[in-house]
Amino acid sequence: MSGVQLDGIIKRYGAVQVVHGVDLNVAEKEFVVLVGPSGCGKSTTLRMIAGLEEISDGEVTIDGRMVNRVAPKDRDVAMVFQNYALYPHLNVADNIAFGLRIRRESKEVIASSIDEVAGILGLTDYLDRRPADLSGGQRQRVAMGRAIVRRPKVFLFDEPLSNLDAKLRTQMRAEIKRLHNRLGVTSIYVTHDQVEAMTLADRIVVMHDGRIEQVGTPMELFMNPVNTFVASFLGSPPMNQVTAKVEKVGSDFVGVFAGNRLPLARLGDLEARVGQDVVVGIRPEYVTPATDGVKDQVRIELDLVETLGSEALLHAMLADAPFVIKADTTTAASKLSDVTGFTIAPELIRIFDGETDLALAGQDRPA
Amino acid sequence: MSDASHIKPATKTAPISRGARIVDVLKRDWQLYVMLLPTIIWLLLFLYKPMYGLQIAFKDYSVFRGIANSPWVGFEHFETLFNNDQFIRAIRNTVVISFWSLLIGFPVPILLALLFNEVLNQKFKKTTQTIVYLPHFISSVIIAGIVIAAFAPSAGIVNTAIRALGGDAIYFLTKPEWFRPIFIGTGIWQEAGFQSIVYLAAIAGVSPTLYESAVVDGASRWQMMWKITIPSILPTIIIMLIIRIGNILEVSFEMIILLYQPATYETADVVNTFIYRQGLQGGQYDLAAAAGLFNAVMAFTLVMAANALSKRYSRTSLW
Numbered sequence: 121m122s123g124v125q126l127d128g129i130i131k132r133y134g135a136v137q138v139v140h141g142v143d144l145n146v147a148e149k150e151f152v153v154l155v156g157p158s159g160c161g162k163s164t165t166l167r168m169i170a171g172l173e174e175i176s177d178g179e180v181t182i183d184g185r186m187v188n189r190v191a192p193k194d195r196d197v198a199m200v201f202q203n204y205a206l207y208p209h210l211n212v213a214d215n216i217a218f219g220l221r222i223r224r225e226s227k228e229v230i231a232s233s234i235d236e237v238a239g240i241l242g243l244t245d246y247l248d249r250r251p252a253d254l255s256g257g258q259r260q261r262v263a264m265g266r267a268i269v270r271r272p273k274v275f276l277f278d279e280p281l282s283n284l285d286a287k288l289r290t291q292m293r294a295e296i297k298r299l300h301n302r303l304g305v306t307s308i309y310v311t312h313d314q315v316e317a318m319t320l321a322d323r324i325v326v327m328h329d330g331r332i333e334q335v336g337t338p339m340e341l342f343m344n345p346v347n348t349f350v351a352s353f354l355g356s357p358p359m360n361q362v363t364a365k366v367e368k369v370g371s372d373f374v375g376v377f378a379g380n381r382l383p384l385a386r387l388g389d390l391e392a393r394v395g396q397d398v399v400v401g402i403r404p405e406y407v408t409p410a411t412d413g414v415k416d417q418v419r420i421e422l423d424l425v426e427t428l429g430s431e432a433l434l435h436a437m438l439a440d441a442p443f444v445i446k447a448d449t450t451t452a453a454s455k456l457s458d459v460t461g462f463t464i465a466p467e468l469i470r471i472f473d474g475e476t477d478l479a480l481a482g483q484d485r486p487a
Numbered sequence: 488m489s490d491a492s493h494i495k496p497a498t499k500t501a502p503i504s505r506g507a508r509i510v511d512v513l514k515r516d517w518q519l520y521v522m523l524l525p526t527i528i529w530l531l532l533f534l535y536k537p538m539y540g541l542q543i544a545f546k547d548y549s550v551f552r553g554i555a556n557s558p559w560v561g562f563e564h565f566e567t568l569f570n571n572d573q574f575i576r577a578i579r580n581t582v583v584i585s586f587w588s589l590l591i592g593f594p595v596p597i598l599l600a601l602l603f604n605e606v607l608n609q610k611f612k613k614t615t616q617t618i619v620y621l622p623h624f625i626s627s628v629i630i631a632g633i634v635i636a637a638f639a640p641s642a643g644i645v646n647t648a649i650r651a652l653g654g655d656a657i658y659f660l661t662k663p664e665w666f667r668p669i670f671i672g673t674g675i676w677q678e679a680g681f682q683s684i685v686y687l688a689a690i691a692g693v694s695p696t697l698y699e700s701a702v703v704d705g706a707s708r709w710q711m712m713w714k715i716t717i718p719s720i721l722p723t724i725i726i727m728l729i730i731r732i733g734n735i736l737e738v739s740f741e742m743i744i745l746l747y748q749p750a751t752y753e754t755a756d757v758v759n760t761f762i763y764r765q766g767l768q769g770g771q772y773d774l775a776a777a778a779g780l781f782n783a784v785m786a787f788t789l790v791m792a793a794n795a796l797s798k799r800y801s802r803t804s805l806w
Contacts, residue, residue, distance in 0.1 A: 171702075171703070172699050172702065192705075193702065193703065193704065193706075194705075197703065198704075199703045201699070201700060202696075203694065203696055205694065205700035207714075207715065209719065209721065218701070218704055218714075219704035222701070222704050222705045222714075223704075266700075266704075270704070
């Protein structure tokens with residue numbers, strides 16, 4: 121079982137603690153993405169797994185063996201770095217073979233390994249070139265080649281696509297996913313890009329301030345964020361959040377804010393919050409834009425329409441806070457500037473406690 | 488249907504002249520050029536204007552007639568020089584001292600930088616760095632004084648040690664065979680530490696992720712030094728080597744003047760000390776100018792050749 125287990129790992133730099141007891145189980149062959157804003161401790165966690173940072177407390181187990189005091193080279197992990205970490209004085213073949221030569225593999229093994237990896241990554245025609253003569257995407261492939269040539273138990277990726285342009289990033293993302301499907305090696309991938317996390321991960325780990333906020337499949341996290349941080353971090357554009365006062369009308373609940381009355385789902389947890397503030401989370405893609413005349417719409421002040429092609433982003437203000445709607449342009453492109461509000465089904469609204477920012481119980485939807 | 492006939496084809500704008508481009512650049516970056524001006528003036532005054540005087544290498548120069556009125560003598564001074572055993576000896580000494588200085592002295596700063604890079608204790612690192620940089624800031628006269636005192640036959644530390652070990656005192660500074668080792672050793676002691684700064688800066692520029700990647704691959708510190716650090720600073724090493732080759736005939740003139748004596752001329756007299764004796768002490772300015780011109784042409788040829796070779800084999804060059 122070449123899985124990775126983190127048990128309460130802590131990282132301190134002097135008196136400053138940057139990772140606060142992270143617990144995580146990565147199963148064999150699983151692709152787990154650590155995602156979070158800059159400074160959330162995701163790269164530090166990855167570097168502790170690689171052995172590049174000392175673990176202040178807790179345990180890291182790889183393939184059933186505790187590796188806290190094991191040198192990086194003996195952990196059987198391979199790492200791909202953000203800036204590729206290619207040796208500028210070596211050509212592609214020698215870069216790929218570097219780890220094998222260090223481990224004194226035979227010439228035959230090295231040659232066949234280079235051929236195999238170059239074939240997998242489409243680098244056969246570039247083996248004699250130096251990194252300076254390669255494009256960003258090719259360099260990234262060489263970096264991955266250097267990692268996979270050793271056939272490690274675990275791949276560690278530290279924001280490997282951050283230096284690429286948007287188009288290449290999309291292309292390389294797919295290549296990484298294909299490679300994982302083909303090789304089936306346990307992979308831990310760090311990124312701050314939630315799109316990368318959503319598209320690549322079997323499971324996503326959202327980190328914030330050195331702690332794990334939530335772990336789950338991409339759709340679980342998208343549909344059922346446990347708190348407002350996860351809700352605002354995953355999704356593009358992120359989930360809109362509006363503070364509303366809960367009122368009960370008969371057996372139904374409504375959220376009241378800025379003169380609007382938004383029907384809410386019948387949650388048991390809302391009963392105790394009648395008269396209190398909650399945070400109402402509304403995904404931009406779940407709302408239906410409304411124009412004048414539509415009944416029971418929540419009124420917005422439309423500010424800007426950004427057309428993206430098949431869809432558009434309507435930027436508006438609601439209760440003195442920015443509010444974004446994602447709309448389909450194929451049906452009513454010319455009407456988008458006439459939008460005056462929106463409607464939304466109560467079950468698509470995510471409700472969070474006004475004080476703790478935690479999602480109320482009983483509203484999870486199947487992912 | 489729209490009529491496109493009235494649309495004018497895009498007119499080609501006239502290419503901007505080179506002069507206009509230069510004016511544009513000067514206008515845009517005038518502050519930079521103002522800062523550059525003192526250096527250009529210095530170069531013109533102290534390096535280019537004196538070149539006018541080079542012509543005395545081809546003239547029978549007289550201080551009273553001046554440069555312009557002294558008669559031309561063609562290559563007479565060069566013939567005199569190459570028929571002069573002392574000059575031939577000076578060339579031989581220059582080449583031998585430079586060769587050994589280069590061979591032994593050039594790698595020392597690189598080794599020092601690599602060693603400093605491996606020192607993990609910052610306090611120890613800074614202390615040792617200060618100690619090895621220090622001799623560079625001491626005047627050559629004091630350095631020569633220290634060397635003379637250290638190798639003095641009666642109370643010098645070296646001879647004291649030799650006597651303590653049962654040997655006889657050696658008159659190091661009067662023996663031709665000892666001059667070169669002492670001179671080259673002194674040069675290394677004085678400059679190696681300071682020269683290592685360039686290599687330390689180059690090492691500091693190597694991306695730390697290269698080392699991290701190598702650590703994950705299983706490289707030892709020794710392997711990292713050979714496979715990452717040295718190849719990464721190789722362009723700097725080559726540039727420094729080219730510069731050093733360009734200065735190969737510029738043997739530390741002051742130090743030789745301070746350390747040599749007639750008894751050691753056989754191995755110590757170099758082209759620059761020959762020029763000094765002929766020109767300033769002997770008053771043969773034209774002959775000294777010819778020797779100096781020969782020196783400069785040789786240095787220029789060497790640096791051109793080194794640069795061309797480096798460009799061809801290592802992709803690194805000064806220009």
